[in-house]
Amino acid sequence: MRIDNLARFIVLSLAIATPTLVRAQFQQPTDEELKMTADPKAPGASAVYLYISDVFDDTRHVRTYYARIKVLQEKGKELATVEIPYDPHPFKVEAVQARTIHADGTVIPLTVKPEDLLYEKNESGQIKRKVFNLPSVEVGSILEYYFQIHYEGNPDVFYYILPPHWEIQKPYYVHKAHYVFIPIKDFMDGTRGAPGSVSSNWSLNWWEKLPPGVKLKTEVNFRYSLDVTDVPPIPQEEWMPPIQSVLYQLNFYYLAAYNGTDYWISNAKRWSKEVDRFAEPAGFIKAAVAGLIAPADSDLDKAKKLYNAVQALDNTSFSRTKSESELKQLKLKETKRAEDTWNQKSGSRNDIALLYLAMLRAAGLTAYDAKVVDRSRGIFNLNELNFDQLDDDIVILSVDGKEILLDPGEKMCPFETVHWKHSGAGGVRQTAKEPTPYASALQTYNSNILKRVGDVAPDGRGGIAGNFHFLMTGQEAIRWRQAALRNDEDEVKKQFDNWLESMVPEGAEAHIDRFTGLDDPSVNLVAVVHVQGAPGAATAKRLLLPSFFFATRGSHPFVDQEKRQELVDMHYAEMVTDQIVYHLPAGFSVEGAPQDAKVPWKDNAVLIVKTKPEPNQITIVRQLARAFTILGPEEYQDLRDFYKKVAVSDQQQLVLTRAPATSKEN
Numbered sequence: 001m002r003i004d005n006l007a008r009f010i011v012l013s014l015a016i017a018t019p020t021l022v023r024a025q026f027q028q029p030t031d032e033e034l035k036m037t038a039d040p041k042a043p044g045a046s047a048v049y050l051y052i053s054d055v056f057d058d059t060r061h062v063r064t065y066y067a068r069i070k071v072l073q074e075k076g077k078e079l080a081t082v083e084i085p086y087d088p089h090p091f092k093v094e095a096v097q098a099r100t101i102h103a104d105g106t107v108i109p110l111t112v113k114p115e116d117l118l119y120e121k122n123e124s125g126q127i128k129r130k131v132f133n134l135p136s137v138e139v140g141s142i143l144e145y146y147f148q149i150h151y152e153g154n155p156d157v158f159y160y161i162l163p164p165h166w167e168i169q170k171p172y173y174v175h176k177a178h179y180v181f182i183p184i185k186d187f188m189d190g191t192r193g194a195p196g197s198v199s200s201n202w203s204l205n206w207w208e209k210l211p212p213g214v215k216l217k218t219e220v221n222f223r224y225s226l227d228v229t230d231v232p233p234i235p236q237e238e239w240m241p242p243i244q245s246v247l248y249q250l251n252f253y254y255l256a257a258y259n260g261t262d263y264w265i266s267n268a269k270r271w272s273k274e275v276d277r278f279a280e281p282a283g284f285i286k287a288a289v290a291g292l293i294a295p296a297d298s299d300l301d302k303a304k305k306l307y308n309a310v311q312a313l314d315n316t317s318f319s320r321t322k323s324e325s326e327l328k329q330l331k332l333k334e335t336k337r338a339e340d341t342w343n344q345k346s347g348s349r350n351d352i353a354l355l356y357l358a359m360l361r362a363a364g365l366t367a368y369d370a371k372v373v374d375r376s377r378g379i380f381n382l383n384e385l386n387f388d389q390l391d392d393d394i395v396i397l398s399v400d401g402k403e404i405l406l407d408p409g410e411k412m413c414p415f416e417t418v419h420w421k422h423s424g425a426g427g428v429r430q431t432a433k434e435p436t437p438y439a440s441a442l443q444t445y446n447s448n449i450l451k452r453v454g455d456v457a458p459d460g461r462g463g464i465a466g467n468f469h470f471l472m473t474g475q476e477a478i479r480w481r482q483a484a485l486r487n488d489e490d491e492v493k494k495q496f497d498n499w500l501e502s503m504v505p506e507g508a509e510a511h512i513d514r515f516t517g518l519d520d521p522s523v524n525l526v527a528v529v530h531v532q533g534a535p536g537a538a539t540a541k542r543l544l545l546p547s548f549f550f551a552t553r554g555s556h557p558f559v560d561q562e563k564r565q566e567l568v569d570m571h572y573a574e575m576v577t578d579q580i581v582y583h584l585p586a587g588f589s590v591e592g593a594p595q596d597a598k599v600p601w602k603d604n605a606v607l608i609v610k611t612k613p614e615p616n617q618i619t620i621v622r623q624l625a626r627a628f629t630i631l632g633p634e635e636y637q638d639l640r641d642f643y644k645k646v647a648v649s650d651q652q653q654l655v656l657t658r659a660p661a662t663s664k665e666n
Contacts, residue, residue, distance in 0.1 A: 026099065027051070027068065029142050034103050036070055037140065041230060042173035047076030049170055050142070052177040056164045058184045062150050063164070069143040069172075076172075080137040082145060084114075084130040090151050093130045098145035100134045108136045110145075163252035166226075168210065174231040181224045181252060205260070206252045207383045216250065226250060238557055241569045241630075245379040253385045260385055267387045268428045268435040275369045275393075275430065277337075279354045281362035284339045289362040299365055299399045303406075306359045307415045310408050311521075313355075314346040318411045318485045349409030353393040356408035366398040370438050372427035375571075380426025382437065390427045394418060394440065405440055412481035414521045417447070420475050420572040424629060442629045445573035448474030452550055453579045454531070458656070460543060460585035462536035464508065470527040475572050477517075477525040484518050492518075496527065505546045505553045508533035543656040547594050548622045549580050556647040564636035575625040582654060583617050590618050592655035599649065601642040604628045607649060620654070 039048050050068040057063070069079050080100075086093050098110035114132035134143050166179055183204055208216060210228075217225045234243060255263055281289075292309050293302045338358035341347035347355065353369070360367040373380040374391040381389065395406045407418040422440060429438035454468030472480070484492050493512050500510040510531045517523040535552075536545040546552040558568075584590070590613055599607040605626045612619040624646065631639055 025066075026097075026144050026146070029101055029105075033070060033142060034101070034105060036072070038072060039070070039173065041175070042233070045076075045173055045233070046073040047071050047079055047172045049172055049174040050176070052170075052174060053179075054164075054166065054177070055180040057180075057182045058163065059182050062148055064146075064148050066146045067144070071137060071139055071141045071143065074139060077137050077139070079143060079172075080134040082132055082134070084147060084149075085127055086130065086149060088126065088128050092150045093147055094150055095146065095148045096130065096132060097147070098132060098134050098143070100136050101142040101144065102136070102138065103140035110135060163204075163254060165251040166249060168226075168228055168248035168250065169231055169234050172233050174233075175229065177228050177231065179226040179228075179250070183222055183224070183252070183254075185222055202254055202256055204252065205255050205263075205385055206250065207381070207385065208250045209248055210250065211248055224252075235565050237561065237564065237566055239568050239570050240566050242376065242378045244377070245381070246566050251384060251386075255385055260383060263385045264382065264428070264437070271371060271387065271428065272369075272430050272435045275354065275357070279338050279358035279361065279369070281358050282337070282339050285342060285358050286362045288342055289359050292359075293363060302363050303360060303365060303397055303399070303404075304415050306356060306363065307406065307408055310352050310356045310359070311411065311413075313341070313352055315349060315352055315409070315411045316346060317349040317409070318482065349411075350393045351409075353395055353407075353409035356406070357393075357395050360395070360397060368396045368398075368430035370394050370396055370427060370429035370440070372422055372425035372438070372440060374421045375423070375425045375569075376421040380439075382426075392422060394422050396429060410478070411485060412478055412521045417474065417478075418443075419478060420448075423572065443474070443572045445575045445625050445627045448476065448572050448574040449577070450476050450574065451577045451579070454529075454549075455581045455583060456531065456549065457583045458536060458543060458545060458585050458588075460538065460588060460658070461534075462507075462538045462543065463532075463534045464536065464545070465532045466530075468510075468529040468531060470529060472525040472527070475574070477521070480515070480525060480527075481518060481521060484515075489515075500529065503550045503553060504531065504533075505535040505549065508535040508549075541658050542591065543585075543588060543658065545582065545654040545656070547620055547652045547654045548578060548650050550578055551622060551650040556643050556650070558636070558640045558643045559647050561640070564633040566633065568631040568633075568636065568639060570626070570629055573627050573629050575623065577621070577623045579619065579621050581617055581619050584656060587659045588656040589659065590654070591657040592653070593618060594620060594649070594652040594654075597649065599642070599645050601638065604631075604639075605642055607646050609649060618654070622650075 033050060039045055042048050048070050050070055051066075052068075053064070053066040055064045069076075071077055071079065082098070084093050084096075093114075096110075096114050100108045102108070110132060112132065112135075114130040116128055116130060130147075132145075134145065137143065163181055163183060168174075168177070168179075206216070210216070210226075211231060214226070214228050217227075219225060228248075231248065235246060240246065256266075289306065293305050297305065335341050335344070335347055335351050338351075338355040341351045341355040357367055357369050371390045371393055373389055377391065378389060393409060395408060397404045397406055404416055405418055406416065407413045407422055410419045410422070413419055418440065420443060424440060424442040426437070426439045428435050449472070451471040452468055453471070454466055456464050456466035458464050480492065480496065483495060487495070492515075496512045497510070500512070504510045508531055510529050513528045513530055516526045516528075518525060531549075536543055538544075557570075593611045593613070594609050596611060597607075597609045605624070605628065608621075608623045608625075610621045612621075
């Protein structure tokens with residue numbers, strides 16, 4: 001079990017070692033806890049947290065964590081492995097103590113020293129992890145452990161004096177939890193300047209998303225506490241927004257601003273100035289642009305030529321970022337301005353986006369930067385006073401009074417298209433005056449098209465063979481082209497086959513033969529697929545086949561979930577069309593086929609079914625157009641009703657009748 005968001009804590013927290021370690025105060029289990037085999041408050045749970053204590057004391061520079069867990073099923077034993085990520089410079093994980101208590105009361109203490117393993121490397125160094133396994137864990141055990149994180153160093157270093165961000169919800173039900181934060185008093189009167197600054201004042205702010213009825217308490221001496229009981233586990237609903245955006249949490253901030261408005265205004269201005277400095281169209285950039293465009297080109301043609309030029313560069317967000325030693329060996333330098341990216345023909349997605357911005361401006365075009373959250377990672381929240389929640393740069397081009405959104409840092413993303421994670425994404429943008437809050441537009445369904453066209457020949461005994469062409473534009477095309485950047489062709493084909501396996505009917509198998517247009521985002525991506533197997537059922541008189549080849553097996557979202565707690569986020573709108581020609585085996589005719597139908601959900605989605613019988617064949621077309629991307633829980637029942645109708649329609653079969661054999665007279 002990884003301690004929730006601990007890596008974030010150790011970067012944002014300060015903790016100075018005290019000369020003595022506090023001995024863990026383990027609790028004596030009650031008879032009820034020992035005998036517990038299931039929890040009526042968490043039916044079917046594999047484990048539950050009995051108690052959590054998380055105390056963050058800035059005045060003593062130490063964080064103390066304690067947890068008690070009851071294991072109820074085999075899966076719950078996974079919590080016996082505890083991981084504590086930390087930065088070894090300057091943090092120390094100390095006073096680790098743990099024990100396992102069996103249902104009969106037997107206590108088995110942890111006697112093995114925790115392992116110190118490399119967790120990951122980042123730009124500033126290494127992140128390690130302390131790992132230990134509680135001993136002799138079995139179903140019915142109580143797991144109990146304790147640790148502290150200390151920091152030794154200069155308390156005036158800004159990087160290490162930010163307070164904690166607490167995740168209140170856990171993967172399992174929490175019976176009771178107690179959180180305490182004791183901030184540094186010097187920062188509470190709003191008079192202390194930020195280290196390294198002259199006049200910045202500081203204040204304590206926080207953002208909270210708490211369970212109903214729960215409130216943060218402010219006690220004497222600037223002590224903050226939070227007590228929660230009966231916290232449900234992290235929700236597990238299909239097509240949810242990123243989990244960080246829905247969790248119960250409490251985030252504190254020391255800020256050189258007195259409120260959220262001041263924070264965002266000052267930070268957006270700072271960001272905009274940094275963008276303009278990086279993307280300044282210096283003489284070298286202007287010379288490069290002059291060699292790429294012609295005076296007679298329209299503004300849109302100029303923008304497209306420059307887009308293609310930056311798309312051709314080595315995008316290290318999709319290849320590999322070069323180490324400092326590699327940069328020296330290749331005589332390259334750290335990217336500080338747009339011209340560095342162009343000279344080195346290489347840069348991160350954001351470097352390339354800002355290079356494109358510089359080139360547009362060098363061409364005399366009006367263009368602005370927007371900094372947005374990656375919607376696959378989170379949802380922008382103005383109340384969360386953290387500019388680092390914004391991930392990626394996208395470019396807004398103004399042509400003929402119209403603004404066009406472009407995604408040059410997203411490799412294999414066509415001109416005038418954005419990756420779905422940058423659509424419907426919040427953040428900030430530049431304007432002709434001051435930067436402002438911003439949200440990019442969601443995508444339309446006709447921007448993302450998957451069309452599966454094929455011929456299938458049944459053999460009369462339930463077997464089939466055939467070929468399909470998958471035509472992809474928009475997000476599916478981007479997905480597979482980006483997969484090809486990170487993997488060789490065989491691996492991409494393997495991944496595509498796995499995707500096919502999830503949709504073809506039982507008894508059938510499908511394999512990709514080849515791609516066309518995989519390396520050219522300006523054309524449709526096509527995958528040629530061969531199908532075979534025995535998905536049909538034959539009787540003496542009839543042959544039963546799935547009418548909708550790719551929709552019969554695939555699970556339909558939302559059908560099995562009666563209620564909804566969180567937003568529905570399906571990433572992007574799309575249209576999926578299947579057009580299948582069944583060639584009838586000799587001696588068979590069509591007895592039954594899906595009727596032409598239209599199943600609408602006003603302003604949101606529509607399912608259209610059409611059939612066209614012809615001599616010796618029948619064509620079946622299924623088209624599902626989904627215009628929505630995000631819906632609230634209050635719309636869930638209408639959503640579910642629509643998909644239930646789709647699921648019923650998709651179970652229709654194609655019924656072929658065998659012609660009776662004619663007898664011959666002697």
